[in-house]
Amino acid sequence: MLTLIEAEVVDKHKWISKSELGDIFAIAESTPGPIAVNTATFIGTKRLGVFGGVFATLGVVLPSFIIIVALSYILNLVKDNKWVGFLFKGIRVGVLVLIAKAVFSFFKDMKKTLFSFAIMAISFILVFVLKADVIYVILGTILVCSIAVAVKTYATNRRCHTVGTPEYYNERVGKSVEREEYVSEKAIDADIIKIMPPEAPAKTEDKGGNAE
Amino acid sequence: MIYLDLFWTFFKIGLFTIGGGQAMIPMIMTNVVAKGWLEQTALIDFIAISESTPGPFAVNIATYTGIETAGIFGAICATLGVVLPSVIIITIVAKLLSDFMKRKAVGEVFTGVRSTVTGLLMSVFISLVLTMLFGISDIFNPGPVSADYIGIGLFAVIFPLSFIKIKGKKMKPILLVILSAALGVLCYGLFDYFGVVI
Numbered sequence: 001m002l003t004l005i006e007a008e009v010v011d012k013h014k015w016i017s018k019s020e021l022g023d024i025f026a027i028a029e030s031t032p033g034p035i036a037v038n039t040a041t042f043i044g045t046k047r048l049g050v051f052g053g054v055f056a057t058l059g060v061v062l063p064s065f066i067i068i069v070a071l072s073y074i075l076n077l078v079k080d081n082k083w084v085g086f087l088f089k090g091i092r093v094g095v096l097v098l099i100a101k102a103v104f105s106f107f108k109d110m111k112k113t114l115f116s117f118a119i120m121a122i123s124f125i126l127v128f129v130l131k132a133d134v135i136y137v138i139l140g141t142i143l144v145c146s147i148a149v150a151v152k153t154y155a156t157n158r159r160c161h162t163v164g165t166p167e168y169y170n171e172r173v174g175k176s177v178e179r180e181e182y183v184s185e186k187a188i189d190a191d192i193i194k195i196m197p198p199e200a201p202a203k204t205e206d207k208g209g210n211a212e
Numbered sequence: 213m214i215y216l217d218l219f220w221t222f223f224k225i226g227l228f229t230i231g232g233g234q235a236m237i238p239m240i241m242t243n244v245v246a247k248g249w250l251e252q253t254a255l256i257d258f259i260a261i262s263e264s265t266p267g268p269f270a271v272n273i274a275t276y277t278g279i280e281t282a283g284i285f286g287a288i289c290a291t292l293g294v295v296l297p298s299v300i301i302i303t304i305v306a307k308l309l310s311d312f313m314k315r316k317a318v319g320e321v322f323t324g325v326r327s328t329v330t331g332l333l334m335s336v337f338i339s340l341v342l343t344m345l346f347g348i349s350d351i352f353n354p355g356p357v358s359a360d361y362i363g364i365g366l367f368a369v370i371f372p373l374s375f376i377k378i379k380g381k382k383m384k385p386i387l388l389v390i391l392s393a394a395l396g397v398l399c400y401g402l403f404d405y406f407g408v409v410i
Contacts, residue, residue, distance in 0.1 A: 027305060028302075029322075030230065030318065030319060030322040031230070031301050031302060031305060032227050032228060032229060032230050032298070032301055033226050033229055033270070033294075033297055033298030033301065033302070034226075034269065034270035034271065034294075034295075034298065035268070036267075036268040037268055037270070037295055037298045037299075038298050038301075038302050041298055041302040041303065041306075042302050042305070042306050045303050045306040045307065046306055050303055053299060053302065053303050053306070054299065057295055057298070057299050060267075060268070060271075061267075061271050061291060061295055063266060063267055064265070064266065064267025064268065064271040064272050064275065065271065065275050065291055067265055067266065067267065067272075068265070068267075068271075068272050068275040068276050068279070068287075069275065069279055069284065069287060071261065071265070071276075072276055072279045075261075082404075083397060083401065085400075086397045086400035086401050086404070087393045087396055087397050088257050088260075088393075088396070089362075089363070089396050089400050090366060090392045090393050090394070090395050090396010090397060090398075090399070090400065091256075091257060091389055091392050091393045091396060092253065092256045092257065092260070092344060092363070092396075093344075093345075093363050093366040093367050093370060093392050093395075093396065094260060094370060094388050094389050094391065094392025094393070094396075095256050095257075095259045095260045095263075095389075095392075096337070096340060096341060096344065096345075096367055097367065097370050097371050097374050097388060098259070098260075098263060098385055098388060098389075099234075099237065099259075099333065099336060099337050100337055100371060101374060102234040102237075102333055103330065103333045103334055103337055106234070106235075106326060106329055106330040106333060107330050109326060110323075110326060110327050110330055111323050111327070115324075116323070116324065116327035117327070119327040119328055119331070120327045120328065120331040120334075121331065122331070123327070123328040123330075123331030123332055124331035124332070124334050124335050127238065127242075127331070127332055127335045128334075128335035128338065128339065129352075133242060134228075134238045134239045134241075134242045134243075134332055135224055135228050135239065135243075137328060137332065138228045138230070138325060138328055138329075138332075139228070141324055141325050141327075141328040142321060142324075142325060144324070145320065145321040145323075145324030146321050148324075149317045150317075153317060
C-alpha cells in the first residue's frame with residue numbers, strides 16, 4: 001500500500017516530496033488510527049487544508065466500503081453450503097498462522113529491553129488471565145511510558161547540566177575539584193551527551209528506515 | 213441506539229489503534245465479539261477476507277460489522293466512527309504538531325505501546341488456538357476437550373510453509389489464505405467423503 005501511495009502522490013502528481021512523505025509515514029505509524037487513512041488525511045490537509053483532508057480520507061475509505069458491502073451480500077448467500085464451510089474451516093487455520101506471524105513481527109520490532117518485556121508480560125497477563133479491557137491496557141501503557149520517558153529525560157538533563165563551569169559542577173556534585181580534574185570529569189559527562197546523538201541527523205536516519 | 217453504539221465503539225477502536233491494522237484485532241475481540249455483534253468464527257473468516265481484499269483492515273472490519281448488525285446505515289456509522297479519530301488527530305498534527313510528533317520522547321512512548329500490542333496479540337493467538345483447535349473456551353475452567361485434529365494438522369503444515377520465500381519475497385497474506393482454503397477443502401472434504409469422524 002505504501003509503495004502505491006508513493007508512486008501516485010510523489011511520482012505522478014508531485015503533491016509532496018519524497019522526504020516529506022517519509023516524515024508523514026513515520027507520523028502516521030505513531031498516531032492512532034489506520035496508517036493508510038492517516039497518510040491520506042495528512043497529505044490532503046497539507047495540500048488543501050481541512051477540506052483536502054476530509055476528501056482524501058473519503059477517497060481512501062470508499063473503495064473498501066463498497067467492496068465489503070458487496071462481499072457481505074455474497075457471503076450471506078453461500079455461507080450454508082457444505083463445501084464453503086470446509087473452505088472457511090481451512091481459512092480459519094490460515095488466519096491463525098497470519099496472527100502467529102503478526103505476533104512474531106511485532107516481537108521483532110520491539111525494543112529488546114527489560115522495560116518493554118515487562119510491559120509485554122503485564123499486558124498479556126492483564127488481558128489473558130484477568131480479562132481486562134484492552135483499551136484501558138493501552139491507555140495505561142501510554143500513561144506509564146509517558147512518565148518513564150519524562151523521568152528519564154529529567155535525569156539525563158540533570159547529568160548534562162553538570163557540564164558547565166567548574167563552580168557549577170562542584171555545587172551540583174558536592175565535590176571540590178580543580179580545573180584539570182574537572183576537565184577529565186567533564187570528558188566522562190560528555191560521553192553522556194555523545195550517547196544522545198545530535199537531534200537532526202539521527203532523525204533523518206530513522207525516517208529513512210521507516211519509509212522503506 | 214444501535215447506530216450510536218456502533219459509531220462510539222468503533223470511534224474508541226480507531227482512537228486506540230496504534231501501528232497498523234493487526235494491532236486492532238485484540239480490541240475487536242473484546243468489544244465487537246463480546247457485544248455479540250459478530251461471532252468469533254465470523255470475525256476469523258473476516259480477518260482472512262480483509263487480508264485478501266484491498267483497503268485498510270480497520271475500514272473493512274468496521275464496514276462489515278456495521279452491515280451485519282444494522283444494515284447499510286450501520287455500516288456508514290461504524291466506518292465513520294473508525295475513521296474520525298484519524299481525521300481529527302491528523303488534521304491537528306498536520307497543522308500544529310508536526311515537530312512535536314517527530315520528537316524522540318513521543319516516539320519512545322509509542323514504542324512502548326508496541327510492546328503492549330505484542331502482549332495483546334499473544335493473548336489473542338493463544339485464546340484462538342484454544343477455542344478453535346482444542347475447543348476450550350475458558351482455560352481456567354476447561355470442559356470436555358473436543359479437539360479439531362484436522363485443524364491441528366493443517367496448522368502444523370501451513371505454519372512452516374508460511375516462512376517460504378518466493379524469489380526472496382515474503383509470502384503475501386492472500387496467498388496464504390488461498391493455500392489454507394485449498395487445503396481445508398481437500399482435507400475436511402476427504403474426511404467427510406469417506407465418512408471418517410475424528
